Amino acid sequence: MKILTRLWALLLQRCPVCLQGKVFNSLFGMYKNCPHCGVLFDRETGYYLNAMFFAYTIGFLIMIPTAIYLVIRDVSIAFFSVAIIIEIVLLWPLIFRYSRLLWLHIDQMMDPRTPPLSDKKQP
Template sequence: MTHDSVKPASSGFLSNACPFCHRGRVFYGLYKMHRNCPACGIKFERESGYFLGAMILSYFISSFSLVPTVILLVFYFHASLAWIIIVPSIQVILMNPLLFKYSRLIWLRIDQRAERRQ
């Protein structure tokens, strides 16, 4: 398969599909990721530290999602400092599995788009 025949980056995003061939699955468990695509064989983690960008992306998504929660707690519920710490902490813990998975999928798609342009 040539990179010219690759589908748009948004295609198959929620289905955990390989950003290059859209047939293989990237994750096979909640946190377990294939080293290579089972369908096309492309290596997902190209080098050590490859997913550092995904980690930064996950941090920003998490941070921005906490802003409405904190605003509601402070201005609408007039919550105490304890609740302002506890509720967002629980929110981050519950969001972590999805953020881990989808930040890596987004990062792979960003890389796929950048590689197509070269």
């Protein structure tokens, strides 16, 4: 059941620690700290470098059905390339967000951390 809660939080783009606070404050902008629990998202310099591998993987997986369809339609290599580039560029906001979210949640599962104590969140 806990994994379903985490998957739901991932889908809704929520904090990997409290599973409630929003991670993004604009299309490509992230909060520095979770607005709900206050945990710092960026653990260290270069922290999101690993998210790049998720972005490559997600982009590749998204590209496969389109590539298969275009190969079956026997389009030219130029059309194929342009179609794939347009698809990836249009979906880039989703790829960017979910690659970072995947990394945040997987990192939280591998190396759990607790939210910092905050006076404003105390009852």
